[in-house]
Amino acid sequence: MKRKDIFLIFMLFAFLLCTAGVKPARAEVRLADDKIILNGTIKQTMLFRTQMQQEEYNRYHKTHLDYNRFSYVIEGLFKIKDCPEEQLNLFVGTKYWYELAPVYDPKMRKGPNPGVPSIQRNWYARAKDRDLLSEAYFDYLRGPFDLRIGQQIVVWGETDIKRTVDIINPIDVRLGSPGIDQWEEIKLGLFMLRGTYQSQLPGNLLFELLYIPGDFRPARLPVDGTHYGANPVVTQSVFYPYVPYGVTTWQFEKARRDAPGWELKNYEYGLRVRGFTWDIDWTLLYYDGLYDAPIATSDLPQAFLDNYLGVALKGQVTQTLQQPTFPSQKLFVYPRYRMIGGTAQTVIPALHNSVWRLEYFYNFDEPYNVGTDGSNSALYDWVRRGCFGMGLNYSDKFKIPGFTHRFCDDKMMDVSLTFFYERVFDWNDDIIIAESGRGHRGQTASAHEIAWNVQQFIFHQTFMFMFTGSYNPIGKYFLAPIVAYVPGNHWRWELGFPTYGSSERTNKGLHDKDSVLFRMRYEF
Amino acid sequence: MRVRKSNTILRLLRVSLIVFAISILAVPVMVSAEQLNFPLKAYTDEELTKVREWEKTWAGKKIDKSNVGQIKEYLLESYAGVYAKPEVWFEPEGFWFTIAPYTRKIETKGMIEATNKYHTQVKTDANSEVIQNYPDIAGMPFPNPDLSDPKKGGNQIAWNYDFNTHGDAYHWLRTGPSLTVQNHTERVSSQDMYELYYVSRVDVDPKPNLLKDNTKGIRRGYFIHLFKPPEFINTRMFNLRYLDMTKSDDGYMWYSQFRRIRRISTAQRTDSIDGSDLIYDDEFLWDGHIIRNTYKYIGRKELLCARHQDIKQLQRTSGHAMPNGINRERLNTLVVEVTSKDKNYIYKKRVWYVDPETYYIQWTEIYDQLDRFWKCFENWTNPEKLESTGEMKSVICGTQMMDFQRIHCGISIQECKGVGLTQVDQNMFTISNLQKGGY
Numbered sequence: 030m031k032r033k034d035i036f037l038i039f040m041l042f043a044f045l046l047c048t049a050g051v052k053p054a055r056a057e058v059r060l061a062d063d064k065i066i067l068n069g070t071i072k073q074t075m076l077f078r079t080q081m082q083q084e085e086y087n088r089y090h091k092t093h094l095d096y097n098r099f100s101y102v103i104e105g106l107f108k109i110k111d112c113p114e115e116q117l118n119l120f121v122g123t124k125y126w127y128e129l130a131p132v133y134d135p136k137m138r139k140g141p142n143p144g145v146p147s148i149q150r151n152w153y154a155r156a157k158d159r160d161l162l163s164e165a166y167f168d169y170l171r172g173p174f175d176l177r178i179g180q181q182i183v184v185w186g187e188t189d190i191k192r193t194v195d196i197i198n199p200i201d202v203r204l205g206s207p208g209i210d211q212w213e214e215i216k217l218g219l220f221m222l223r224g225t226y227q228s229q230l231p232g233n234l235l236f237e238l239l240y241i242p243g244d245f246r247p248a249r250l251p252v253d254g255t256h257y258g259a260n261p262v263v264t265q266s267v268f269y270p271y272v273p274y275g276v277t278t279w280q281f282e283k284a285r286r287d288a289p290g291w292e293l294k295n296y297e298y299g300l301r302v303r304g305f306t307w308d309i310d311w312t313l314l315y316y317d318g319l320y321d322a323p324i325a326t327s328d329l330p331q332a333f334l335d336n337y338l339g340v341a342l343k344g345q346v347t348q349t350l351q352q353p354t355f356p357s358q359k360l361f362v363y364p365r366y367r368m369i370g371g372t373a374q375t376v377i378p379a380l381h382n383s384v385w386r387l388e389y390f391y392n393f394d395e396p397y398n399v400g401t402d403g404s405n406s407a408l409y410d411w412v413r414r415g416c417f418g419m420g421l422n423y424s425d426k427f428k429i430p431g432f433t434h435r436f437c438d439d440k441m442m443d444v445s446l447t448f449f450y451e452r453v454f455d456w457n458d459d460i461i462i463a464e465s466g467r468g469h470r471g472q473t474a475s476a477h478e479i480a481w482n483v484q485q486f487i488f489h490q491t492f493m494f495m496f497t498g499s500y501n502p503i504g505k506y507f508l509a510p511i512v513a514y515v516p517g518n519h520w521r522w523e524l525g526f527p528t529y530g531s532s533e534r535t536n537k538g539l540h541d542k543d544s545v546l547f548r549m550r551y552e553f
Numbered sequence: 554m555r556v557r558k559s560n561t562i563l564r565l566l567r568v569s570l571i572v573f574a575i576s577i578l579a580v581p582v583m584v585s586a587e588q589l590n591f592p593l594k595a596y597t598d599e600e601l602t603k604v605r606e607w608e609k610t611w612a613g614k615k616i617d618k619s620n621v622g623q624i625k626e627y628l629l630e631s632y633a634g635v636y637a638k639p640e641v642w643f644e645p646e647g648f649w650f651t652i653a654p655y656t657r658k659i660e661t662k663g664m665i666e667a668t669n670k671y672h673t674q675v676k677t678d679a680n681s682e683v684i685q686n687y688p689d690i691a692g693m694p695f696p697n698p699d700l701s702d703p704k705k706g707g708n709q710i711a712w713n714y715d716f717n718t719h720g721d722a723y724h725w726l727r728t729g730p731s732l733t734v735q736n737h738t739e740r741v742s743s744q745d746m747y748e749l750y751y752v753s754r755v756d757v758d759p760k761p762n763l764l765k766d767n768t769k770g771i772r773r774g775y776f777i778h779l780f781k782p783p784e785f786i787n788t789r790m791f792n793l794r795y796l797d798m799t800k801s802d803d804g805y806m807w808y809s810q811f812r813r814i815r816r817i818s819t820a821q822r823t824d825s826i827d828g829s830d831l832i833y834d835d836e837f838l839w840d841g842h843i844i845r846n847t848y849k850y851i852g853r854k855e856l857l858c859a860r861h862q863d864i865k866q867l868q869r870t871s872g873h874a875m876p877n878g879i880n881r882e883r884l885n886t887l888v889v890e891v892t893s894k895d896k897n898y899i900y901k902k903r904v905w906y907v908d909p910e911t912y913y914i915q916w917t918e919i920y921d922q923l924d925r926f927w928k929c930f931e932n933w934t935n936p937e938k939l940e941s942t943g944e945m946k947s948v949i950c951g952t953q954m955m956d957f958q959r960i961h962c963g964i965s966i967q968e969c970k971g972v973g974l975t976q977v978d979q980n981m982f983t984i985s986n987l988q989k990g991g992y
Contacts, residue, residue, distance in 0.1 A: 068786045106787075106992055113976075120992050168992075175989045184812040211810060227985035235985050303984065310805075310816055310984070374816045378801065382820030426821045438959065439832065439899060441824045489731060489961055490740065490828025517738050518782060552783030 058553065064111070069103035071551045076256055076527075080543035084263040089144030089254060091134045096256035096544070098204055100126035102163065102214065115171040122164035122182075124214070128154040128204060130256075137254065141350050144254040144261050146274035148282055153203045153252045160201075164218045173227040180218040183239065185301065185314060186388055187372045188420040188447050191480065193388040194314060194370040197239070197299060199321040201249035206257060206539075209509060209527060209546065220244040220291075232304035241297040241318070247288040247363060248321040253278045256542060271344025271351055272337070279337045279353050284323035284361040295319055311373040322465075323361035324396045327410040332356050364396040364413075383425040392416040399459040403472045408461065418451040436487050443484040451476045463536045470503045470533060477502055491515055504532030507539075511546065521550040591668050591696035592660045593909050595885045601655070604883050608654045617649040624652070627857045627883060629906075629916060631929045631957055635875065642874040642960065643734045650879040656861060658910045658936065660693075661720075661944045663755035667692030671761075682708055683844055688770070688796045691753040691761035692716065693912065700850055700887075707848030707889045710905075713912040715843045718750040720939055720946045720972035721757040729965045730871070731828045737872030740828060743781035745970075749774045749977045752796065756973045757941040763979075770796040774982035778990075782827075784810060787992055791982045792819060798842040807987040814987050823899040829963040830928060830954040832899060837949060838914040838930055839891070839905070849890040856906055857881035858915040859933035864950050864966050874962045875953055879933065884908060886915060900927070908934070911947045921958070930954045939973030948972050 058067040076096035086093070102124045110117040131137040131154060137144040145153075166179025186195025191207070198216040205215040223239040251258035253275055262275050289295055297318030304311055337353045344351035370390030377383055394413040401407035426441035433439055451467065453460065456474035463471035468478045480499040487494060493515065498508040511525035525546035529539040596604060616624060618637055625633040639647040660668075671690040678685055684694060693716055695709035724747050730739040751763045751771045764771075775792040779785040790806035802819040822833040822841060834841045859881050869876035886906040893900065901924045906916035911934070919928040931953045936945035952965040980986050 068783060070783075104992070118992075170989055173985070182812070187813060187815070213810070213812060225985070225988060227980075227983070233983065233985070235988070303988075305984075310814075376801070376816060376818050376820070378820065382801065382818045384816055384818050386816075426818070426824055437825075438828070438830070438956075438961070439823065439825045440828070441821060486828065489733065489830075489959075491733060515740065518740055 064108045066106045066108075067103065069101060069553060071101040071553075072099070072548065073550075074098045074100070074546070074548045076544040076546055078256070078542065078544050079526075080528075080541050082260070082263060082541065085260055088263060089136050089261050091136050095130050095134070095137070096204075097129040097133075098126050099129065100124065100214075104164075115169070118168040118170075120164060120166055120168060121162075122218075123161055124163045125156045125161060126204060127156075128255075142261075142270045142273055146253060146278045148274060149252045149278060152285075153255060160217075162218070163213075175225045177221075177223045180220050180244075181223060182213060182216045182218050183221075183223065184212070185299075185312075185372075187374060187386040188388050188422045188449075188480075191420060191447075191449055191478070193418055193420040193449070194368070194372065194390045196316065196321075196368065197241075197297075197318075199246050199248040202257060203249045203251055203255070204257065206527075209525075217246045217249070219246060232306050235303040237299075237301040237303070239299045243293040243295040244291050245289050245295040245297075245319055245363065247285065247323065250281050250284075252281075256544070257539065260541070271349065272341045272353055273350065274353075276333075276337065279333070279355075280325075280329075283355055284325075286355060287323065287359045287361040289319075289363060309373050309375045311371060313371045314369070316368045316370075317365070319363045319365055320396055321363070324364060324411045325398050325408055326360055326362055328358060329360045329408060332358065332360050362396075362411075364394075364411075366395050366413075367393040369393075381425055383423055386422040386424070387419065388422075389419040390417070392418075395453075397453070398461045399457065400461050401459060403459055403461050403463065405461050405464050409459075412457065412460070414456075414460070415454040416451065417454070418449070420447050420449045422447040433485075437485060438489050440486045440490070443482075445482040447480045449476075449478040449480065463533070466536070466538060468501045468503070468505065468536070470536070503536060504530070505536060505538060505540075506530050509546075519551050519553055521548075521552060523548040523550070591672075591693065592665060593696070594657060595655070595909050600885065604655055607883070608652075611652045612654045614652050615649050616652060618647045624857070627855055629856065629918060629929060631918070631926065631955070632931070635955065642962070643737065644873055644875075648875050649877050650857075650881055652857065653861060653880045653882040655882045655884065658860065658908070658947050660911065661756050661939065661942065661946050663760065663942065664692055667755040667761065668696050672696050681705055683798075684712060687798070688752050688762075688767070688772075690716075691718075691755050698850075698887075703850045704848070706850035707891075708843075710850060710887050710889050710907055710912070711843050711846070711848045711891070714839070714905075714907060714914065716753055717912050718753050718755060719748060719948055720937075720974075721750045721754045721941075722974035722977045723748045723948060723972045724970040724974060724977075725948075725950075726968045726970055727965055728968075729829065729963060731830075731963045732872060732874060732961070734872070734874045734960060734962065739872050741781050742779065742785075742827065742829075745778040745780070746967075747774075747776040747977060747981060749776075749979070749982070756939055756944075756946065757975055767796075769793075771982075772796045774979070776981045787990070789987055789990060790817070791987070793982060798844050805984055805987060807991045809991070812991060814984055814991075830930075830956045830961060831963065835930065835954075838917045838932055838952070839903070845895070846891045846893050849892075851888045851890050851904075854886050854888045854906060855883055856886050856916060858884040858886070858906075858908065859931065859951075860884060860908065860915070860935075860947070862933035862935050862950055864933070864935070864968060867951075867966065869964070869966075874955070876964065876966075879953075884915065898922075913947065913949065925958070927958050928954065928956050935969075937969045937972045940971055941973040941975050944973075946972055 078093040078095050104122040107119040131145050164180050164182055166177050166181050169176045183197040184195055186193055198219055200215050201217050202215055219241050221239050221241040225237045228234045253259050254261040259277050299316040301312055301314040336356055340351045340353045368390050372388045374386040377385055393415060395416045396411055396413055398408055398411045424445040426443055428441055452475040458472040462469040468476035478499055478501040483496040485494045493513040495511045500506045507529050509525055509527040511523055514522040527546055528543040531537045531540040621633055621636040636648055671692050672694060674690055675694040676685045693713045695713055698706050698709035700706040727744050727746055729742045732739045750773050751767055754760045771793050773794045777790050779788045787809040793803045804817040804819040806815050806817050808815055825832050859879050862880050866878045867876040868878045887909050889905045891903040891905055901920045901922050904918040905914045908915050913932060913934050915932055917930050921927040932949050933951040934947050935950040936947050939946050950967050955962040
């Protein structure tokens with residue numbers, strides 16, 4: 030029996046076993062007289078591509094199921110000392126994932142030019158080393174003080190899908206996507222000292238200070254040929270099949286190798302003040318740190334010529350497979366920049382008691398690459414610019430006559446709508462921004478986008494319908510209708526259809542990755 | 554003789570005048586003492602004799618589908634039907650409960666003293682509907698509601714309900730399965746809950762106001778820490794209700810999945826709560842400002858009520874509609890029809906069955922906008938020891954919620970962790986507290 034068939038039978042069996050055996054049980058696990066509390070999620074997520082170029086399929090896939098990830102997140106709270114005066118806790122979060130698609134699809138892993146480059150396959154396909162530990166920190170609470178030391182994930186933002194001021198932790202989008210996965214699953218923990226102090230000043234000011242002593246982790250970008258990565262080269266180009274992977278892979282791999290790692294000089298710090306004035310909950314924040322995404326130096330074009338194009342040309346001439354090389358010199362940097370920003374949220378009774386949230390930032394000296402006419406392929410250097418951005422979110426609940434009463438047991442429909450705006454100052458048409466995924470049209474300083482989330486529980490929350498999406502006037506969109514079945518305390522079944530589109534040539538994103546999403550979760 | 558006669562007449566007149574004068578001074582006091590019949594009794598002595606007679610037959614008996622017909626006059630029709638036809642609720646083996654003898658509940662000393670002290674100071678508006686010195690009083694504002702006037706009586710019962718501060722500071726652990734009885738599945742919520750009254754306090758010092766300077770005008774703080782369902786583990790929220798009856802509550806939530814403190818709109822109080830049959834207004838069987846409704850007293854109704862319910866005696870099978878072993882006693886309830894002033898309100902009306910000794914709503918029947926019977930909820934109460942004084946104070950220890958249109962139900966079992974608490978940190982109702990415990 031083929032490996033694929035065995036796998037499918039296993040999944041079917043698991044599905045039947047789970048649906049047949051839905052029984053209520055306790056949620057979290059409590060041990061040692063409630064001093065240890067464990068909870069977590071075990072998850073299997075599959076994406077079946079309904080949109081794939083025939084050439085890509087023929088060359089790199091044996092199945093349209095190009096994403097099939099097993100993962101879990103388990104969190105534990107250990108109460109070391111718990112008395113009214115002071116508390117000391119240890120919080121540990123572990124996670125693991127394993128991407129099965131290259132296992133059962135030989136075309137994704139075999140041959141001189143596999144769908145997923147072998148150089149990055151092990152790096153992305155399963156959690157290793159530090160990725161296994163999402164968080165681990167001690168939390169000491171005494172009076173108005175709270176001090177946390179260790180690897181942490183910090184959330185500073187308020188809006189959905191886009192991270193406007195929520196920038197402390199870098200993100201890992203190798204196998205996840207905002208809107209489909211939770212932010213917490215795709216954020217990378219950083220070692221930091223983080224303290225809060227609740228003052229008695231007017232406005233109930235709450236001060237928060239965090240310091241990251243040089244623990245730098247770059248953003249993890251999707252691997253070529255994987256579901257969330259760029260498509261593998263499908264045309265018979267000059268170089269293929271004489272190099273094992275494409276240009277993007279070489280650049281991403283080099284950027285990963287050039288990331289600075291843990292050095293004291295890479296310190297980062299942030300300050301946040303939270304208060305309440307005129308019925309508005311607000312925060313003001315300041316952050317000084319390194320840019321999470323790689324910025325290419327002016328040495329990149331020559332190095333690329335020497336180490337990739339030259340090698341590929343040699344392969345073309347000799348008709349043999351060649352391995353691109355990686356020079357020791359740094360071709361990518363992660364420059365320091367600063368940000369000021371804030372958030373505000375309030376309920377406006379006059380507007381149907383809706384909740385409004387605002388996030389805004391101004392980045393000082395944000396780094397951008399420049400290329401002739403904003404072209405990535407004509408990159409020549411990088412520059413610094415100021416950038417302003419904001420997100421305004423409106424959320425409300427509605428009854429739908431004849432529907433919410435009849436089918437939803439009077440559970441109202443939750444609606445959330447967010448408008449994003451961003452503008453780069455001192456604009457230069459050479460700034461490369463269209464391919465950054467920030468929603469800009471090529472050679473345009475500003476970008477706009479709206480994002481929404483509609484959620485409706487049906488039949489006493491046994492079912493849930495969610496419609497998440499975003500639209501950018503440049504013609505780029507993301508739509509994700511998802512239906513979830515929640516039969517009891519632990520099992521969650523989800524079926525969705527995330528679709529993407531773009532009419533902008535230089536900002537395509539996942540334009541041809543429409544898929545059927547199937548996800549089963551066990552929550553405890 | 555004539556002189557002696559006239560002297561006698563004069564003496565008699567003098568004595569009469571003195572008696573008259575004393576009586577003029579004494580009558581209001583006597584009338585007042587007679588009128589302040591508090592704490593109330595559910596039954597007169599004569600009525601109680603009859604109840605005791607009935608109890609000779611029924612007290613201690615197990616009631617199930619075989620004999621529920623014999624006591625159905627003391628159950629609401631809908632619930633009598635649940636016991637008589639359990640197959641409708643997918644429980645062919647049936648449900649049962651036991652009958653206990655009626656036991657009077659006497660309010661705490663603090664409640665009695667506050668009622669005596671403040672009930673004469675209650676100021677209402679011209680229509681006698683709204684208490685205007687709401688923050689300045691405590692205890693039952695209307696210890697002897699005027700039941701001769703349906704509107705006034707209903708209104709006064711509602712205010713008495715509102716001024717029951719549940720022991721001023723109450724902590725309980727709620728386990729609340731939402732049940733789909735058709736396939737006997739349930740989704741359980743579990744949450745630690747605190748309630749702290751800032752004003753109208755009667756059982757815990759400082760009384761009646763917690764703060765010397767309540768600048769924010771807080772009436773009550775309410776804190777919830779969720780343990781289940783798993784998606785909400787460690788989600789925590791608090792809600793502040795204000796003395797200003799026109800102001801919506803303030804609500805904040807630390808949503809653990811998003812790790813964010815989110816302000817939440819508390820104005821949409823008719824939204825159902827997470828798959829249950831409750832809307833936000835249904836907590837305690839009414840959780841909103843009294844002025845949002847109109848009230849009409851419609852009489853008395855003898856009902857079997859769970860007023861001394863030890864939740865450990867409940868026998869519950871997972872996925873089944875109702876626990877067995879509920880312990881109900883007869884009670885002559887006050888019946889009040891409650892109609893929202895909001896014409897578009899989700900319910901056409903509620904009918905409250907109020908315990909006249911504690912002013913808890915023991916039962917409520919709910920009608921939809923087309924005036925069709927829809928839901929029936931029952932509160933179970935039980936006396937618990939006040940931490941502050943050691944007296945017994947009746948608190949809600951559980952609720953049964955049944956939706957008769959959809960054949961769906963939920964249960965809330967509330968384990969008392971402390972009532973009349975003397976040490977409830979007010980910082981619990983702050984954003985800082987949400988952030989501190991956020992993992």
